[in-house]
Amino acid sequence: MKRVGLIGWRGMVGSVLVARMREEGDFAAIDPHFFSTTQASKPAPDVGHGPSRLGDANDTAALAACDILVSCQGGDYTEAVHPKLRAAGWRGHWIDAASALRLQDDAVIILDPVNRPVIDAALATGARDWIGGNCTVSLMLMAFGGLFRAGLVEWMTTMTYQAASGAGAQQMRELLQQMGALHTAARGLLDDPASAIIDIDRRAMAAFDAMPVAAIGAPLAGSLLPWVDRDLGNGYSREEFKAGAEGNKILGLASTPVPIDGLCVRIGAMRCHSQAVTIKLKEAMPISEVERTLAAAHPWVRIVLNEREATLAGLTPAAVTGTLDIAVGRIRHLAMGDDFVTAFTVGDQLLWGAAEPLRRMLRLLIEA
Numbered sequence: 001m002k003r004v005g006l007i008g009w010r011g012m013v014g015s016v017l018v019a020r021m022r023e024e025g026d027f028a029a030i031d032p033h034f035f036s037t038t039q040a041s042k043p044a045p046d047v048g049h050g051p052s053r054l055g056d057a058n059d060t061a062a063l064a065a066c067d068i069l070v071s072c073q074g075g076d077y078t079e080a081v082h083p084k085l086r087a088a089g090w091r092g093h094w095i096d097a098a099s100a101l102r103l104q105d106d107a108v109i110i111l112d113p114v115n116r117p118v119i120d121a122a123l124a125t126g127a128r129d130w131i132g133g134n135c136t137v138s139l140m141l142m143a144f145g146g147l148f149r150a151g152l153v154e155w156m157t158t159m160t161y162q163a164a165s166g167a168g169a170q171q172m173r174e175l176l177q178q179m180g181a182l183h184t185a186a187r188g189l190l191d192d193p194a195s196a197i198i199d200i201d202r203r204a205m206a207a208f209d210a211m212p213v214a215a216i217g218a219p220l221a222g223s224l225l226p227w228v229d230r231d232l233g234n235g236y237s238r239e240e241f242k243a244g245a246e247g248n249k250i251l252g253l254a255s256t257p258v259p260i261d262g263l264c265v266r267i268g269a270m271r272c273h274s275q276a277v278t279i280k281l282k283e284a285m286p287i288s289e290v291e292r293t294l295a296a297a298h299p300w301v302r303i304v305l306n307e308r309e310a311t312l313a314g315l316t317p318a319a320v321t322g323t324l325d326i327a328v329g330r331i332r333h334l335a336m337g338d339d340f341v342t343a344f345t346v347g348d349q350l351l352w353g354a355a356e357p358l359r360r361m362l363r364l365l366i367e368a
């Protein structure tokens, strides 16, 4: 049984990962060791192997005793610990949710329903660093990977509607506090059916100035933020840069990249990222064939009929949250021609966007 070290398992992505591993019975297939940067020697969670103690996540010798390390601890931890382990000659597998190593040549971005051939080829040549993709990019490729795999895409734009969870746990809490501030400001008037909507609006909008913004940086509830992640200084946000760079690396197209570009926007959803895309196909294609190609890519694509009722019932963050569904709908041609297709997709940012590709890579390594 492989000795597997887990680091950062208490955070948001880590706890979703552990919950999924419990659901899928993964702990029965490994010899798990939980590490902590702050709680070493305290009791570790019992995942079916009896009581144990937390290891010290900064003890490289203890980490190096593992065949596989899975880190959801964040990029700073990766940057501090990974080079030390490799310099000390550790040849185990490193599975990581953080972006720190993602674009390094010898790291593979893992999204096996989309890039299993890339993963298999890397395994065969001895790759050892397996990094989860940016959540938006992974969800975009989980939705549209079928068209890329068939070589049908000339270029694609993706306009995102990103949930607070992508920014972090504190931001999710603050979003709800902001929503509460809006409601509190308007409550007296809301309770009076005779009150004027313009007065209610004025009260709610005045609340923007008093909202908590320490985590998010600006009012998000009742608004949106058309900038996600750092400013790269060239008109791009770092999130927007990742679409093309990571997307093509996942697809194994880094040397002949398909242009993938768009604007990234934070909205007041909790944990589902949505994206509206325009796909320029290499040739005109009937919508039924586009749908078939998308649905055939892997079992998690759920095509939503392009009708109002089906869309409102099945193609929203509220409908998708907490599930492994990759909902894809609003699929139709654009007025520019039958080689232009638009679509909308929704996926859970913490599942396929973060934890699930890591869990599946671990499974793949222990079954290899």
Ligand code: HSE
Pocket: 133, 134, 135, 136, 162, 163, 165, 166, 167, 228, 229, 239
């Ligand atoms: N950067 C993403 C976001 C998180 O802010 O939504 C997932 O990689």
